[in-house]
Structure formats: C-alpha cells, structure tokens
Amino acid sequence: MTIDFTQIFQQDSVLVIFTIIAIGYLIGNIRIARFEIGVTGGVLLCALMFGHYGYTIDPIVQAIGFTLFIYSVGWQAGPQILNVMRQDGPKYLVLTIFMAGGSFLLVLGLAWMTGLSNSFSAGLMAGSLTSTPTLVGAQNAVSSGLVAPAAGQTQNSLIESISVAYAITYIFGTVGLLLIVKLLPNLLRVDLAAAAETFANERGFKQENVEDTIDRPILRAYLIDDPDLDGLTIAQALTARSPKEISVRSLYRLKRGAELIDPEPSTIIEVGDKVAVFATPEEHAKARDLYNLGAEVLDRDLIDAVVDVAEVVVTNPYAVGKSLEQLGIYERHGCYLTRITRSQIQLPLATGTVVQRGDVMILTGERRALDRAISELGAEDRKAVETDLLTFAAGIVFGLLLGQITVRIGEIDVGIGTAGGLLVAGICVGFLRANRPTFGRMPAAARFIMMELGLLLFMVGVGLNAGGGIANAIGSVGPVLFLSGVIVTCLPLLCGYVFGRLALGMNPALLLGALTGAMTSTPALGIVQQAAKSTVPALGYAGTYALANVLLTLAGTLIMLL
CATH class of the missing domain: 3.30.70.1450 (Regulator of K+ conductance, C-terminal domain)
Structure with a gap:
C-alpha cells in the first residue's frame, strides 16, 4: 500500500492547518544562545514553506482567526486604557504615541523614497515592529472593502503583498529587536541593574525574585x-x-x-x-x-480551617491608585499576596507597586479573611470552567456591525472597518468586565486559547498567502524591504530611548520596558528583565502595551487608506 502524503494534505486543509501549527511550535521554541523567533515566527516560516508548494486553506479560517485575535486584543486592552493616565501614565501615553506615530511617519518616508506601494509599506511596518495587530488592520482594510484595489490589482494581490512584506521583515524585526535591547545598555554604558535598583528604592520596591521569596502560609496551634x-x-x-x-x-x-x-x-x-x-x-x-x-498542640477545633486561594480582580475605587503598602492586605486581613498581574504581565510584589483597575491579585488565606479582603479590593474571579460565550459572541457581533458603519464625507465613505469595530467592541467589553467582574466571565485559560489560536490561524493564512509570491518578491523588492525593515526596527527604538530619557526623564530600566511594550514584544521584555535582574521593566511594559496594540492596529488601516 502506497501512502501519498502530498495528496492527503491537498485534500484535507484541516490537516494542513494543524500540521503547520505543530511544526511552527517546534521551530519557534528552538533557542540559539538566548534568542528564539517565538511561536508566531515559527508558524509563519512553516506556513511560507507550505504556501510555496501550493497549499491553501479556506479564507474563512483566516477570517475566524482574525476575528478572535483582534477582538481579544481589544478585550485585553480595555481595563488598561484609562489606567495609563494614572501616576506615570502621561509619560507612557506620550511615549506610545511617539513610538507609533514616529514609526508610521518613518515608514511613509521610506515608502516615498523607495517607491514602495501602500501594501508593501503596511507589511513593512507590521513585520519590522513584529506587530501582528498592524498586519491585521492592514489586511482587513482590504478584505472588508474599505480600500479599493487600483487598476490591475485585486484584493488577493494586495493581501499577498502585505503578507510578503511582513514575512521578509519579520525575522530581523524579532531578532534585531532582541539584539538591540541586549546591546544598547552596554553601548550607552548604562547599568540596568543599578537603574532598576534606584527606581526600586524610590518606589519602595524589593529586588528579590518574587517566585523564590514567597513562603506559603500554614496553620499551627500553640498553648499560651x-x-x-x-x-x-x-x-x-x-x-x-x-x-x-x-x-x-x-x-x-x-x-x-x-x-x-x-x-x-x-x-x-x-x-x-x-x-x-x-x-x-x-x-x-x-x-x-x-x-x-508554649508547645504546639493538635486541636482540630483550632486548626480545622478552610485555607483557600482566590483570584481577585481589582475594581473597588477604594483600592485603585493605592500602593500595596497603603492597602496593607496582610496587616488588615491576614491574607498573603502571592502574585499581581497587569495585562498578563507579572508585577513586582513590592510596597510601592500601585494598584490599577483591572489588575489581578492572587491571594492566599483563611476563607473568611479572604472574603473580607475581596470585598475591599473588588471581586473574586472564581475558578470556573465556563466561559460567558453569550457575551463573547455578542461582543463580536457588535464589533462586526460597528465596522460596517460608514459616514460619507464628500465623495468618500469613511468608517473604522471590521478591525476597528472589533477592537472598539473588545475594549468596551474588557472595560465593563474590569468594572463588573460578574459580567462576561472568561477564565485565564480561555482568554489564552482564544487569543493564541486566533493569532495562529491568522498567521497560517498569512504565510500560505505569501508563500506563493515570496520568491519573486525577494528577487525584486526583497533587498529594499529588508534594509527598510532594519531601519524601521532600529531607528524608532533608538529615538524612543533618547526621547524617553531627555524629554520624559524616565528611568532607563523602566524606559526600556516601556519601549518593548510600545513595540508589543514580550520576548524583548524578557531580555531587559534579565539584564536589569529585576521585574521593574515589566511596569513600563504594562504601561504602554495595551495602548500600543490599539494604535498599531489603526496605523495598519491608515497606511492602506492613504
């Protein structure tokens, strides 16, 4: 019996999709020195190879992936949109706008100098900044009809050009960014560890590794x-x-x-x-x-307690804007704070860490004490396997309908498009969820799978679309795109660092974390935290990441509209 794998794959697009995702995961986890291209890059490379050999999938698969991903991006950003205005918020806001706006203008300038089309320019910005939201916004502007193809072009050819430019510039965008954030402090003779320690001392932070210093509480009884x-x-x-x-x-x-x-x-x-x-x-x-x-005693009446772990979403105005020291969770309630995250980024467990709406705290304590602490902080996100799919689906429907609304200005119909509509809807639902935790329940595992699977399905489509034309593109505009990508990856980051230091007066460790957030690169944040030997850069990352996702999505759409 002869098994023709080529024929099997050509007849089963589902097999193609999950084969690409599986192989892409393996490629993305390959580490050379301290660098890896990540799962997104691995899936993209694998999809390019399959696309080069003529494999395709139904466009609806990429559309579903796009919908899940961009809605989840908005959902995740929702709680933090207003938070960027608190404490160091204005600096994060200005820095994010500077990075997104500067990158946008730089891409337009390079396109004008080199004669790149809008579709290549959009892919250039998305790949150079490793910004999938930019790619989503640009491709959706075409597929939704917001951008009409010029004479001799089709929607498919424009989408292929965006994908090709993204693929050519993405690899250096990933590796180059990691190299820059690793080498920049040494080149500028900046001691990130000392800078992080200085910031920590100013804010009352501790520098220890959080995971290594947490002791789990236990219950014991004694005779007095x-x-x-x-x-x-x-x-x-x-x-x-x-x-x-x-x-x-x-x-x-x-x-x-x-x-x-x-x-x-x-x-x-x-x-x-x-x-x-x-x-x-x-x-x-x-x-x-x-x-x-006195002696420790075994008395079941005393030690028969319900010790529990609670995941608490901060929503109470009393807690928002206060430091952990001011909240005094342990002193007031006898509960132990073992973790605090913001936009899925772990923050330092330090007395100076300021709590914001939508932050998630993991508390350990006796059940009655936990209930007292929860009532003061917000609401418990109880561990449940159910996801409120009604709210999730209704939010997507609202976003899709919102994207269809256009306003005629003169001879031009102006709208935010499907990507913009889904983004706005996700932000609204995420914001409402942060303020009303009983609304739109979505456990952390469900959030991860929705966003990750959506992204990977979208990237499979991107790679397959680009695979057929990437060889020709590399021979024609490949060198121009690659060199332009190097510039777009490096120059905004360097200018952002100078701007942040001189104009905003930001601490170097916090600033580099904020810059990686503005470029939506979690791997780069890991490099910065290793160099700083601290979690301080995560505060900067969390300050810019949410808004950057929104602005970069809009940038991709805007490039295609010009």
Missing part, C-alpha cells in the same frame, strides 16, 4: 503559658513586643476551655488559652520566640 501575657489584650501584647512581626489578623482563632473566640485587638489573653496562628514558617518561628508561646 507565659504569665507575662496574662491579662493583656492582643493589641497590647503585639505592641509591647513587636508590632510588625505578626498581625492580629494572623491569629486565626482562640480557644479557652471549650469556647472558640474570634481574636480581636481588644480580646484579653489568659494563661492556658490556645491560639491558632496562620503565618509562614519563618513567621511562626518569630512568633514563638517573641511571644514565648
């Missing part, structure tokens, strides 16, 4: 047999020996005879009482030494 504690209130005992070592909220329960007592600052201590303490192992040791607690 120190006569010096007899007759004192809990507040007096804490104040007399060390008010900072252990909080009254860490005292889970007190037992006197058969009576169970919820500890309060005014609760009087008696010799013979038993106390349950919810704290880290280190704090348990300190508590025993400081308060001369």
Whole structure:
C-alpha cells in the first residue's frame, strides 16, 4: 500500500492547518544562545514553506482567526486604557504615541523614497515592529472593502503583498529587536541593574525574585503559658513586643476551655488559652520566640480551617491608585499576596507597586479573611470552567456591525472597518468586565486559547498567502524591504530611548520596558528583565502595551487608506 502524503494534505486543509501549527511550535521554541523567533515566527516560516508548494486553506479560517485575535486584543486592552493616565501614565501615553506615530511617519518616508506601494509599506511596518495587530488592520482594510484595489490589482494581490512584506521583515524585526535591547545598555554604558535598583528604592520596591521569596502560609496551634501575657489584650501584647512581626489578623482563632473566640485587638489573653496562628514558617518561628508561646498542640477545633486561594480582580475605587503598602492586605486581613498581574504581565510584589483597575491579585488565606479582603479590593474571579460565550459572541457581533458603519464625507465613505469595530467592541467589553467582574466571565485559560489560536490561524493564512509570491518578491523588492525593515526596527527604538530619557526623564530600566511594550514584544521584555535582574521593566511594559496594540492596529488601516 502506497501512502501519498502530498495528496492527503491537498485534500484535507484541516490537516494542513494543524500540521503547520505543530511544526511552527517546534521551530519557534528552538533557542540559539538566548534568542528564539517565538511561536508566531515559527508558524509563519512553516506556513511560507507550505504556501510555496501550493497549499491553501479556506479564507474563512483566516477570517475566524482574525476575528478572535483582534477582538481579544481589544478585550485585553480595555481595563488598561484609562489606567495609563494614572501616576506615570502621561509619560507612557506620550511615549506610545511617539513610538507609533514616529514609526508610521518613518515608514511613509521610506515608502516615498523607495517607491514602495501602500501594501508593501503596511507589511513593512507590521513585520519590522513584529506587530501582528498592524498586519491585521492592514489586511482587513482590504478584505472588508474599505480600500479599493487600483487598476490591475485585486484584493488577493494586495493581501499577498502585505503578507510578503511582513514575512521578509519579520525575522530581523524579532531578532534585531532582541539584539538591540541586549546591546544598547552596554553601548550607552548604562547599568540596568543599578537603574532598576534606584527606581526600586524610590518606589519602595524589593529586588528579590518574587517566585523564590514567597513562603506559603500554614496553620499551627500553640498553648499560651507565659504569665507575662496574662491579662493583656492582643493589641497590647503585639505592641509591647513587636508590632510588625505578626498581625492580629494572623491569629486565626482562640480557644479557652471549650469556647472558640474570634481574636480581636481588644480580646484579653489568659494563661492556658490556645491560639491558632496562620503565618509562614519563618513567621511562626518569630512568633514563638517573641511571644514565648508554649508547645504546639493538635486541636482540630483550632486548626480545622478552610485555607483557600482566590483570584481577585481589582475594581473597588477604594483600592485603585493605592500602593500595596497603603492597602496593607496582610496587616488588615491576614491574607498573603502571592502574585499581581497587569495585562498578563507579572508585577513586582513590592510596597510601592500601585494598584490599577483591572489588575489581578492572587491571594492566599483563611476563607473568611479572604472574603473580607475581596470585598475591599473588588471581586473574586472564581475558578470556573465556563466561559460567558453569550457575551463573547455578542461582543463580536457588535464589533462586526460597528465596522460596517460608514459616514460619507464628500465623495468618500469613511468608517473604522471590521478591525476597528472589533477592537472598539473588545475594549468596551474588557472595560465593563474590569468594572463588573460578574459580567462576561472568561477564565485565564480561555482568554489564552482564544487569543493564541486566533493569532495562529491568522498567521497560517498569512504565510500560505505569501508563500506563493515570496520568491519573486525577494528577487525584486526583497533587498529594499529588508534594509527598510532594519531601519524601521532600529531607528524608532533608538529615538524612543533618547526621547524617553531627555524629554520624559524616565528611568532607563523602566524606559526600556516601556519601549518593548510600545513595540508589543514580550520576548524583548524578557531580555531587559534579565539584564536589569529585576521585574521593574515589566511596569513600563504594562504601561504602554495595551495602548500600543490599539494604535498599531489603526496605523495598519491608515497606511492602506492613504
């Protein structure tokens, strides 16, 4: 029996799609030194190869991928759109506009000098900045009819040109950006580690690796047999020996005879009482030494507690804009903050970290204490397998309809297009979700698969469309596109660094993080954090990333309209 794999693949486009994604994942995870092109680049390269040999897929697959991805981009950006105006927000806003606007004007200038068409220019900007939203915006401007093909052109030829330019410039856009952010601090003789430490000291941050320093709290019970504690209130005992070592909220329960007592600052201590303490192992040791607690006891009434982990979305105006020190989650409620993320980027667990609406906190504590903390912070995003597909689908429908609306100005019909409509709808739903966590439930795993699968389906279509014409394009405009891509990758980043330092006065570690966010490059953020030996750059990344996705999507559409 002879198996003709070529024929099998030609007859089954689903097989082609998932073969490309699987091989692309393998290619994207190949690491040379500290560099890797990532899953998106791996899928693109694999799709180009398949496209070169004539494989195609139904256009509806790419359309579905585009819809899922761009809507998810807006959904993720929604909670942070207003946050960029708080604390360092104006700097992030100005820097993002400077980077997006500067890159846009640079691309137009290079296109004018080299004679590149709008379609090649859009692909040039998308690939050089490794900005998939720009690519989505440009291709959708064509496929939605927002841009009419010139004489002798078709929608397919324009989309192919965008894809080809993106493919030619993407590789250097990825690797080149990583090289620049790695080498730039050395070339400018900037000590990123020292800069991060300086910023951390100014804001009250700690420099330790968060994952390495978190001790998980445990519940233990002790006998109180120190006569010096007899007759004192809990507040007096804490104040007399060390008010900072252990909080009254860490005292889970007190037992006197058969009576169970919820500890309060005014609760009087008696010799013979038993106390349950919810704290880290280190704090348990300190508590025993400081308060001369007696032997550890096994009393099920005391240690039979519900210790839980909660994922909390910050929505309460009381918490928004306050630092972790001001919130005092541990001091006030006896709960442990083990992680805080913003736009899926982990932030430093430091007293100076300022909380913003839509941030997600992971808290560990006794269930009643958790409920008290949650009511003060926002709402718990309960672990559920269900996704509110009604809201998800309705948001997409709203975005698609919004994209169809046009306004006639003179002889020209002006609209935001499908990409713009989906982006606006995603932003609205994401913003409402951040303020009303019971609305539009979507667990983190569901968000990831929607956005990642949408992106990869779209990239499969891009690569297959470009594969057939990339060989000819490399021979004709390839060198021009590649050299232009090098300029667009390097120059905005260098100018952005100078602008950020001189005009905005930003800390170098924070600035480089913000620049990688403005160029939507998570791998580059990893390089910066390694050099800084700190998570401080993640604050800058989170400050620019959301707005950059929106602006770069609009830039792709605008280039095609010119």
